[in-house]
Amino acid sequence: MIRTVIVEDDPMVAKINTRYLEKMDGFELVAAVPTVADALPIIERDQVDLILLDIYMPGEDGWSLLSKIRWLGQGVDVIIISAANDKESIKKAIRFGAVDYLIKPFEFERFQTALNSYKQEQSFIEKQEELSQNDVDNLLLNKEQPQSAVGTSSVELPKGLTKNTLKLIWEKILENKTEVFSTEEMAQQVGISRVSMRKYLFFLADIHIIETEVVYGAVGRPIFKHRMANLDHNLMEKYISG
Template identity: 60%
Template structure:
């Protein structure tokens, strides 16, 4: 479970955030802090993985907390939840290392998207000592699922994609070729190549080129994350 601290001085907003958090699996609310001083006290005594942080509060503000966290080198991530929508505030939060920025008021779906993306990243980095370029690109180029294509490319269908993914999951971490997977699923190699290309683009599988002593190179694929939540949005 990802341990969460909500830092918010408005009781109504903190309650909304708490209720939203309860609806997203994999997170445990440790405490709600109405001020930066309270948040620092909690961080000194509790293990926290993620802070949902408001910016403007009486006394020290959210930027002060971000600065203190970075100064101390604490391994805690921050998602800013603020009404501040000016570019300077957003840039400042990102420079301090905020992993996402939610502008109040926001819908539950945007909240869920931010938390789901963070959970996916935590799971990926926890289970593997090393990351491939494809895995890293999902975080660096697509910080959250909103920037990943929301619809399947033209020519792909949900049912076939689901069948392809189920067969890929069965391979676990074993490599497979386009031809091998096409035979398993029962579609042409040309069609399978399109599905594998899409799955590579969204970072749930990777492709590697194996060069033999003679002949053409062999393109092999490997599943990066058999239990990825990212693929489910396309079913």
């Protein structure tokens, strides 16, 4: 089992992350705490494999915890879960050795992808006494190519997404550029299931075409609201052409 600590000061977000983690096979929640001061004794005392770490919290921030973990030489991996989406935060996370970075708000599929990828990589490494250069390349370099390096040619979509459906969704978004829409509303307009639509909208958020926020009602589950954030026809053409 991958022993995991959640460090998150927002009780609602901590609850959601805990519920998401409980859905994942192979992971065990050691603790969910709201501050760095609460997290450090747990990390020092218990066997912890993975931390799901917020950045901005009361008192010391997540960067401070990351720095202390590295200084202590603790063999703990970190997935950052933060609303910070500026380039300096991303670069800093990479320098500190974060294994993934989830930008709030996100949906379960992105959380699931991050943790499953981490689990698969750890399982693979544990089975090897020595790794070949090809093994190392697959682990460290087999990432989606940044958009700036792709050029103008067609780009493959993530598994499970189709160009025709993405094109329909893009056309619907263009029809109502300034309007906010929910996942369910867009699913109804395009004629696909809400579950399928979530995958497409997550992808569009991941490439910064739309932005997403979570709206919490008085009762029931949170509603994800989306709006266009980037009118980049050239970027979209790479995914829907061909």
